[in-house]
Amino acid sequence: MARDPKSKNITWSDGDVNHEARVRRNGHRAAILWFTGLSGSGKSTLAQAVEKELFLRRVHTYILDGDNIRFGLNRDLGFSPQDRTENIRRIGEVANLMMDAGTICLTAFISPYRADRQGSREIAPEGSFIEVYTKCSLDECERRDPKGLYKKARAGEIPQFTGISAPYEEPENAEIVVETDNSTIEECVAQVIGYLADHEFLVVDPG
Amino acid sequence: MARDPKSKNITWSDGDVNHEARVRRNGHRAAILWFTGLSGSGKSTLAQAVEKELFLRRVHTYILDGDNIRFGLNRDLGFSPQDRTENIRRIGEVANLMMDAGTICLTAFISPYRADRQGSREIAPEGSFIEVYTKCSLDECERRDPKGLYKKARAGEIPQFTGISAPYEEPENAEIVVETDNSTIEECVAQVIGYLADHEFLVVDPG
Numbered sequence: 001m002a003r004d005p006k007s008k009n010i011t012w013s014d015g016d017v018n019h020e021a022r023v024r025r026n027g028h029r030a031a032i033l034w035f036t037g038l039s040g041s042g043k044s045t046l047a048q049a050v051e052k053e054l055f056l057r058r059v060h061t062y063i064l065d066g067d068n069i070r071f072g073l074n075r076d077l078g079f080s081p082q083d084r085t086e087n088i089r090r091i092g093e094v095a096n097l098m099m100d101a102g103t104i105c106l107t108a109f110i111s112p113y114r115a116d117r118q119g120s121r122e123i124a125p126e127g128s129f130i131e132v133y134t135k136c137s138l139d140e141c142e143r144r145d146p147k148g149l150y151k152k153a154r155a156g157e158i159p160q161f162t163g164i165s166a167p168y169e170e171p172e173n174a175e176i177v178v179e180t181d182n183s184t185i186e187e188c189v190a191q192v193i194g195y196l197a198d199h200e201f202l203v204v205d206p207g
Numbered sequence: 208m209a210r211d212p213k214s215k216n217i218t219w220s221d222g223d224v225n226h227e228a229r230v231r232r233n234g235h236r237a238a239i240l241w242f243t244g245l246s247g248s249g250k251s252t253l254a255q256a257v258e259k260e261l262f263l264r265r266v267h268t269y270i271l272d273g274d275n276i277r278f279g280l281n282r283d284l285g286f287s288p289q290d291r292t293e294n295i296r297r298i299g300e301v302a303n304l305m306m307d308a309g310t311i312c313l314t315a316f317i318s319p320y321r322a323d324r325q326g327s328r329e330i331a332p333e334g335s336f337i338e339v340y341t342k343c344s345l346d347e348c349e350r351r352d353p354k355g356l357y358k359k360a361r362a363g364e365i366p367q368f369t370g371i372s373a374p375y376e377e378p379e380n381a382e383i384v385v386e387t388d389n390s391t392i393e394e395c396v397a398q399v400i401g402y403l404a405d406h407e408f409l410v411v412d413p414g
Binding site (some may be wrong): 016017021022026048050052055058061062064068072073090093096097098101102103115123173192 | 223224228229232246255257259262265267268269271273274279280297300303304307308309310330
């Protein structure tokens with residue numbers, strides 16, 4: 001796999017179909033947008049809104065989330081600390097494959113452990129892993145409770161629920177921090193798109 | 208995920224970024240080309256040659272093979288029957304995600320067990336899983352022995368080696384059978400591309 005997707009001197013001379021060839025064909029660089037935050041903090045909502053904006057710009061995207069991972073690749077895993085780590089390890093590997101395939105891959109998982117997120121960062125080519133912290137107070141997440149999970153967790157019906165009975169380790173150096181209890185969705189989307197534009201992910205220098 | 212990628216009446220009216228939207232944007236349908244066959248039968252060689260031909264036609268592709276899976280997603284798995292099954296299960300899930308993302312995903316693994324290949328077929332939308340059997344006699348595979356693995360297996364240095372000390376279950380209803388000991392690589396590529404063209408994977412009806 002390509003180890004430096006941000007390289008400016010991309011060439012496709014030997015006819016091989018590799019990461020650089022796909023980047024040139026797609027007209028944008030690839031990346032992993034790794035959304036992390038409490039349940040209800042807006043990870044999936046924001047990822048979907050960002051994807052829609054990227055798609056309008058003809059960027060190739062894919063979202064990995066609970067819907068397509070927990071019932072598929074990771075259906076053998078539960079919510080113990082060990083299984084959460086393996087869950088994130090596999091997601092990191094798949095995100096890296098999606099990135100290698102030329103997409104901007106968005107992942108929307110709580111991913112509560114710092115070490116697990118760091119593991120996913122380390123297997124990605126340098127500069128291609130972008131951590132997006134959807135920062136939101138526990139009070140506000142619990143007030144929103146879109147899936148009724150906090151209510152169940154408080155009632156003791158869900159063990160090891162992040163923020164209630166299992167830890168969430170806040171990012172210390174996330175590339176992007178969006179405060180979803182203080183910003184509109186449009187502002188959050190603009191913040192993420194702005195980062196990608198500023199770091200030259202959305203266009204490829206024709207050389 | 209889309210359940211019928213061969214549908215003729217693809218529309219993208221609600222602005223959602225889904226499988227159909229990606230197919231329309233890419234200008235071709237998505238699929239899984241599942242190469243199966245003995246070690247040395249030409250799976251990877253053929254997959255790469257097919258990918259090159261597809262890329263020239265501006266088709267979005269990605270190859271899953273030992274290089275990017277065994278050292279990444281599946282580095283926790285060995286070669287026991289149980290681990291081989293889990294190996295193929297995960298590959299099938301990732302191929303399905305790649306397919307959902309709009310690519311023609313090519314997988315190049317021995318995948319010796321019929322039930323495992325069937326499992327991967329069953330999770331893919333109907334018509335999108337295309338089994339490609341790289342048929343080649345054991346004698347010829349052993350004569351080629353590109354990685355020196357048969358020699359090691361015969362010397363007892365590799366346990367459970369497919370064709371020698373572990374079974375290979377031939378496909379009974381593969382969509383495509385290429386006889387790599389009786390055909391040139393160009394002929395095999397033409398056979399695969401011909402299948403995709405005949406089954407309307409390479410163009411999208413503008414409706």
